Amino acid sequence: xxxxxxxxxxxxxxxxxxxxxxxxxxxxxxxxxxxxxxxxxxxxxxxxxxxxxxxxxxxxxxxxxxxxxxxxxxxxxxxxxxxxxxxxxxxxxxxxxxxxxxxxxxxxxxxxxxxxxxxxxxxxxxxxxxxxxxxxxxxxxxxxxxxxxxxxxxxxxxxxxxxxxxxxxxxxxxxxxxxxxxxxxxxxxxxxxxxxxxxxxxxxxxxxxxxxxxxxxxxxxxxxxxxxxxxxxxxxxxxxxxxxxxxxxxxxxxxxxxxxxxxxxxxxxxxxxxxxxxxxxxxxxxxxxxxxxxxxxxxxxxxxxxxxxxxxxxxxxxxxxxxxxxxxxxx
Amino acid sequence: xxxxxxxxxxxxxxxxxxxxxxxxxxxxxxxxxxxxxxxxxxxxxxxxxxxxxxxxxxxxxxxxxxxxxxxxxxxxxxxxxxxxxxxxxxxxxxxxxxxxxxxxxxxxxxxxxxxxxxxxxxxxxxxxxxxxxxxxxxxxxxxxxxxxxxxxxxxxxxxxxxxxxxxxxxxxxxxxxxxxxxxxxxxxxxxxxxxxxxxxxxxxxxxxxxxxxxxxxxxxxxxxxxxxxxxxxxxxxxxxxxxxxxxxxxxxxxxxxxx
Numbered sequence: 001x002x003x004x005x006x007x008x009x010x011x012x013x014x015x016x017x018x019x020x021x022x023x024x025x026x027x028x029x030x031x032x033x034x035x036x037x038x039x040x041x042x043x044x045x046x047x048x049x050x051x052x053x054x055x056x057x058x059x060x061x062x063x064x065x066x067x068x069x070x071x072x073x074x075x076x077x078x079x080x081x082x083x084x085x086x087x088x089x090x091x092x093x094x095x096x097x098x099x100x101x102x103x104x105x106x107x108x109x110x111x112x113x114x115x116x117x118x119x120x121x122x123x124x125x126x127x128x129x130x131x132x133x134x135x136x137x138x139x140x141x142x143x144x145x146x147x148x149x150x151x152x153x154x155x156x157x158x159x160x161x162x163x164x165x166x167x168x169x170x171x172x173x174x175x176x177x178x179x180x181x182x183x184x185x186x187x188x189x190x191x192x193x194x195x196x197x198x199x200x201x202x203x204x205x206x207x208x209x210x211x212x213x214x215x216x217x218x219x220x221x222x223x224x225x226x227x228x229x230x231x232x233x234x235x236x237x238x239x240x241x242x243x244x245x246x247x248x249x250x251x252x253x254x255x256x257x258x259x260x261x262x263x264x265x266x267x268x269x270x271x272x273x274x275x276x277x278x279x280x281x282x283x284x285x286x287x288x289x290x291x292x293x294x295x296x297x298x299x300x301x302x303x304x305x306x307x308x309x310x311x312x313x314x315x316x317x318x319x320x321x322x323x324x325x326x327x328x329x330x331x
Numbered sequence: 332x333x334x335x336x337x338x339x340x341x342x343x344x345x346x347x348x349x350x351x352x353x354x355x356x357x358x359x360x361x362x363x364x365x366x367x368x369x370x371x372x373x374x375x376x377x378x379x380x381x382x383x384x385x386x387x388x389x390x391x392x393x394x395x396x397x398x399x400x401x402x403x404x405x406x407x408x409x410x411x412x413x414x415x416x417x418x419x420x421x422x423x424x425x426x427x428x429x430x431x432x433x434x435x436x437x438x439x440x441x442x443x444x445x446x447x448x449x450x451x452x453x454x455x456x457x458x459x460x461x462x463x464x465x466x467x468x469x470x471x472x473x474x475x476x477x478x479x480x481x482x483x484x485x486x487x488x489x490x491x492x493x494x495x496x497x498x499x500x501x502x503x504x505x506x507x508x509x510x511x512x513x514x515x516x517x518x519x520x521x522x523x524x525x526x527x528x529x530x531x532x533x534x535x536x537x538x539x540x541x542x543x544x545x546x547x548x549x550x551x552x553x554x555x556x557x558x559x560x561x562x563x564x565x566x567x568x569x570x571x572x573x574x575x576x577x578x579x580x581x582x583x584x585x586x587x588x589x590x
Binding site for chain 2: 002267272
């Protein structure tokens with residue numbers, strides 16, 4: 001079992017590395033990547049070096065960290081709620097992060113301080129978690145927590161609509177809409193540096209919960225009887241999800257369906273064990289977003305498709321198919 | 332080991348669920364927790380398992396206050412079998428049983444050879460060794476319950492607490508399951524089992540605790556608890572009691588007593 005898991009994870013890591021280097025080659029400008037690398041290492045400010053470090057590297061790196069975050073958060077939420085239909089979007093974290101960023105865009109804070117949009121996104125995510133716990137209660141059961149999340153989600157999306165409705169000018173509105181659709185284009189290394197530490201912190205919190213999630217597959221009472229502190233473990237996971245997803249959404253906008261689909265596809269490969277699913281889903285999410293972002297850039301290089309639109313277009317129907325296929329079996 | 336609850340009370344939304352309940356479980360004791368629906372059986376079991384805090388009263392394990400015992404140590408001592416025996420993902424049976432070793436694992440440790448031997452032993456005890464490579468969701472209700480009992484045995488608890496384990500089983504599997512608990516007690520462990528089947532309780536338990544509206548209506552050996560008077564007073568039924576020398580007491584409910 002352990003050997004199979006190591007085998008699977010190494011394979012996925014290799015695939016992620018390969019796609020990462022492939023992604024660096026994709027773009028309108030035809031540049032020599034090896035040359036660009038050596039130029040930027042020697043601090044020679046050539047055009048290829050600039051394109052690599054200013055455009056392609058941040059984009060590919062973000063695809064990996066954002067994808068890993070979404071996959072991991074999806075696996076964690078599904079394990080926590082013991083429901084394959086759960087995802088980070090479900091508990092309102094994504095939308096609250098989006099709301100925070102939209103508010104920053106609305107008031108034009110992004111022009112004042114460059115990190116206002118991502119920072120506002122993370123604050124939004126943090127507020128959503130506090131709200132969910134306030135409404136749902138610290139010791140409440142999963143269903144109450146979930147419903148609180150749905151309620152918070154509804155409020156956040158209505159406020160997003162309100163911001164769009166009262167956008168000060170068409171430019172601000174289109175900026176918000178584009179951002180809401182989800183994209184990794186035009187992000188800088190500074191964005192990566194700002195958001196990544198929060199994502200990594202969230203990953204660590206989630207990854208530490210593997211055993212709890214395994215125990216939880218026997219029910220909450222049994223997990224508790226196996227020595228886990230339910231409320232504490234649940235809090236760790238929810239905070240991990242909020243931190244990582246908040247940071248991810250704040251730099252990439254809403255990229256849907258990754259957190260829903262990736263764990264679903266990988267589950268059979270890890271023997272349906274929620275704990276083993278975590279690391280696999282992180283790699284799976286990175287792979288999915290890398291592939292989608294490469295596709296976005298190759299399919300329509302001129303008027304670029306938004307990444308979130310592509311994942312939703314592919315993910316929606318596929319998820320529907322999965323539900324129809326598995327609705328009669330015990331999942 | 333000795334598990335002892337004293338003066339346990341629990342209120343929920345201003346209605347009393349348990350009122351000043353005393354219960355003692357000695358080593359080797361197979362205790363049947365019986366009583367009508369809503370008598371507080373599950374609440375009492377959850378409090379004994381430290382899954383829920385009583386509003387007042389104390390629980391002691393070998394004279395030590397339950398709250399003063401480390402969470403992991405307690406998890407190694409008390410086994411709990413949840414009502415309905417849930418298993419939410421289609422896990423491999425063997426891997427599911429291995430979850431019973433969680434209270435013994437160090438934070439990043441893996442299962443050792445002795446852990447695996449204990450898992451084997453637990454699966455043998457529950458007679459599910461042949462199901463090892465099956466998927467839990469493909470098993471019948473009886474097999475599934477035995478797998479979850481194997482999970483519980485893999486934790487090597489001294490005291491097992493089970494909430495209506497046999498409610499959904501056919502007679503064959505009911506007997507099989509009760510035998511597993513009986514064997515556990517014969518090995519020196521003890522068990523508290525919530526159940527509705529009075530005949531199974533009479534057949535296997537050493538002692539019965541009859542709860543009614545949150546108080547202990549009667550406790551003691553089978554013959555002293557399952558009397559016509561108690562059945563009429565607590566369950567509201569007329570019953571025919573058949574005392575057989577070899578197979579113990581059987582209870583045949585015959586009629587409701589009108590209110």
